[in-house]
Structures are given as structure tokens and as C-alpha cells.
Amino acid sequence: MQDPRELYDVRTAFDTVPTGLYLVAALTGFADAGSAVSQLNSYLLSTLEAQEIARFDSDALLDYRARRPIITFDQDHITDYRPAQLSLYLMRDELGQQFLLLTGYEPDFQWERFSSAVLDLVSLLRVRSTIWVHSIPMPVPHTRPIGVTVSGNREGLADAMSVWRPTTQAPATAMHLIEYRLQEVGASTIGFVLLVPHYLGDTEYPAAAIAGLESISSATGLIFPTDKLREEDREFVANIDEQVAGNAELERLVGALEQRHDAYMQDSPLKSPLTHLDGALPSADEIATELENFLAYRRRGDEDTPGR
Incomplete structure (x- = not known):
């Protein structure tokens, strides 16, 4: 395997980044019922202070034919080209508490190398715990609170919050692999899968994003402004x-x-x-x-x- 550190460019010197922070991960690309992860990412980056620390190499990780970059065409010429981006940010919540946010697309290629790169960042920055969010459609009504299925090795949170605890096989995401690898090395991690009403799965359902933010808050103590979403x-x-x-x-x-x-x-x-x-x-x-x-x-x- 090639050096995982070659998968990302450092944008902010690591020695200036505080250690012991929570890492929140929200990657789009699979399922994302109710556009929960997409909304969560957009909301955090548009409402909170953010500083890019590292950016991953899209040419190595992304299938451009599956997720094509966006251009801006102005009458007779192209004025902008915006490829998808996968980055690690240093953030501050509403109270000024710092945390890390891994946000962007789920890689199409090199999952093992990408996972090794994330674990390397977790080690270098001495991450306190890795928290990630995903959403799937379920036959539940919109008139009830959105439930979650909890995974990882923070058992207290799983016992308190997980409303559906199946034993099953399901298609994996890149974050499933990262959670699995983190558990192998004894690092703290927890995943929240939001159970979104199946008939609203293809909409931008604000309650799904709110449920994601509330789940993250429960695992970290971070406070997010949600008035607009509510x-x-x-x-x-x-x-x-x-x-x-x-x-x-x-x-x-x-x-x-x-x-x-x-x-x-x-x-x-x-x-x-x-x-x-x-x-x-x-x-x-x-x-x-x-x-x-x-x-x-x-x-x-x-x-x-x-x-x-």
C-alpha cells in the first residue's frame, strides 16, 4: 500500500492544531435519506467558524463520472469549475468549543488507504473520539421523533440512544470501515444511523439534519445553532x-x-x-x-x- 499520508495535502500545520478534540465525520454518497448528511455539512460550514487543515486528493479517491464536477457557463464561456471536495476542518461550535470536522464525498476508490490516512490523522492529532453520522430510509412516521441505531465502542451511548439494534448484514460505507479499524486499535468511536421516514427519503427533510446534530451533541457536548433548521x-x-x-x-x-x-x-x-x-x-x-x-x-x- 502506498503511503496513506500522500492522500492529503496539509493546509494548516498540525502543530498549531489543538490535540484531544472530537472528530465529527459526515460523508455523502450512499443512502443519505432525507439529505441528512448533506444538510448537516452545509449547515455547519455556513454557520460556524471553519479552518481547513487537510484536503484529500480527489484524483485518487473520486470517480468523476459518477459524481461530476459542477461548472458555471456564462453565455459563451465557462467561468467556474467546482469539483467535489473532501477536507478536514478545525471548527468552533456556538460556545467556541473546538472540534474537527471531516466532510465531503465518500471515496469511490482506495478505501483501505483512505481508512489508514484517517487513522493516521486520529493518531497525530490525538483525537478524543470519532463520531460519524449516516441516514437510511425506514418505515416510520414523520409524526414521531427520528430514532437512531448506534454502533461503535461507547456502550453507554448505545444503551441510552439506540432504538433499533438488529443483527444483520448490510452494504458498508467508508465510515463503517473506519469505525471497524478504530475499534481494532482500541480508539474511541461511535456511529449514528438516522432512521428517516421512507416516504421522505428523497426530500431535504430538516428534521433529519436536526437529529444528526442532536446525536453529535449527545456524544460530544458540542452546541450547534439550529434555529434556522427548526x-x-x-x-x-x-x-x-x-x-x-x-x-x-x-x-x-x-x-x-x-x-x-x-x-x-x-x-x-x-x-x-x-x-x-x-x-x-x-x-x-x-x-x-x-x-x-x-x-x-x-x-x-x-x-x-x-x-x-
Whole structure:
């Protein structure tokens, strides 16, 4: 294996970076139900103080054909070229507490080398604990708090927060590999998988980003400004609820999800929120079909509103 340190360029001398900080990792590219990770990254970088420490080599890690760079075309010429970026930042939360943020795309190539590079950074910067966030679609209702599945070696947090604890096989992400390698060397790590309503998986669901930030806060004590996200979530949920209230079929489908969710959370015999009972569990397609027109309208915004 080539030297993992050659995968990134140092942008800020490591000897100027405080040691013993938390490392928060949020990589996009797989699943990202409700755009939880995308929103979380954008929100943190746009609202908090950030200083780039290291940037990874996209030519070595990224499949440009799968995730093409963005250009700006101005009438007859290109004015900007923006490739995807994967970087490590030194951040400050709302109270000025410092932490590290690994943010950007999930690598397409060289996972083992990338994992070794991240572990090397964890060692060099004497990271206190590595926390990462991911999101998947689940048959749960939007009228209940977003739950999480917790992994890693911080057992107290897993016992307190993990609402779904399956034994299963699933497609891995690069952060799964990093968590696995961190555990092998005895480093502290915890992962949060957000369980997002499956019928909202393809939307930008503000509650998913909020749940991600709250999970990180629970594991680190960091404080994040979420007022804007909460305002957006109130508007989003109000619109969804209005749509549901005006459609008896939607009310029935969401009600079935609520009953199953509540029964599971009350220690019912159900093995998981995914357990199927004939006729009781609405599919994503059933709900998505009912919400399709509403969500399409929301994406357009108010462009069709008279007088605008």
C-alpha cells in the first residue's frame, strides 16, 4: 500500500492544531435519506467558524463520472469549475468549543488507504473520539421523533440512544470501515444511523439534519445553532400534515405507521420496525404516490403563485 499520508495535502500545520478534540465525520454518497448528511455539512460550514487543515486528493479517491464536477457557463464561456471536495476542518461550535470536522464525498476508490490516512490523522492529532453520522430510509412516521441505531465502542451511548439494534448484514460505507479499524486499535468511536421516514427519503427533510446534530451533541457536548433548521422543519411538517389531513388514504397509511412505531417503542413482541404484518404496513410507493404532487410543488416553491 502506498503511503496513506500522500492522500492529503496539509493546509494548516498540525502543530498549531489543538490535540484531544472530537472528530465529527459526515460523508455523502450512499443512502443519505432525507439529505441528512448533506444538510448537516452545509449547515455547519455556513454557520460556524471553519479552518481547513487537510484536503484529500480527489484524483485518487473520486470517480468523476459518477459524481461530476459542477461548472458555471456564462453565455459563451465557462467561468467556474467546482469539483467535489473532501477536507478536514478545525471548527468552533456556538460556545467556541473546538472540534474537527471531516466532510465531503465518500471515496469511490482506495478505501483501505483512505481508512489508514484517517487513522493516521486520529493518531497525530490525538483525537478524543470519532463520531460519524449516516441516514437510511425506514418505515416510520414523520409524526414521531427520528430514532437512531448506534454502533461503535461507547456502550453507554448505545444503551441510552439506540432504538433499533438488529443483527444483520448490510452494504458498508467508508465510515463503517473506519469505525471497524478504530475499534481494532482500541480508539474511541461511535456511529449514528438516522432512521428517516421512507416516504421522505428523497426530500431535504430538516428534521433529519436536526437529529444528526442532536446525536453529535449527545456524544460530544458540542452546541450547534439550529434555529434556522427548526423553523424550516416547522414549515415542512406543517405542509406535510396539511396534505395528510386532506386525504383519508394518507391518514390511514400514516396512522398505521404510527401504531407500529408506538407498539415497538413500548417493548412489543415486534422484532423491529421493519417486521411485516399483512395489510398493516404501507409501502413507500403507496405514501410517495399520494405525496408526489405536494412534494413536487414544494420543490418548485412559489414560482406559480399569482403575482410573483
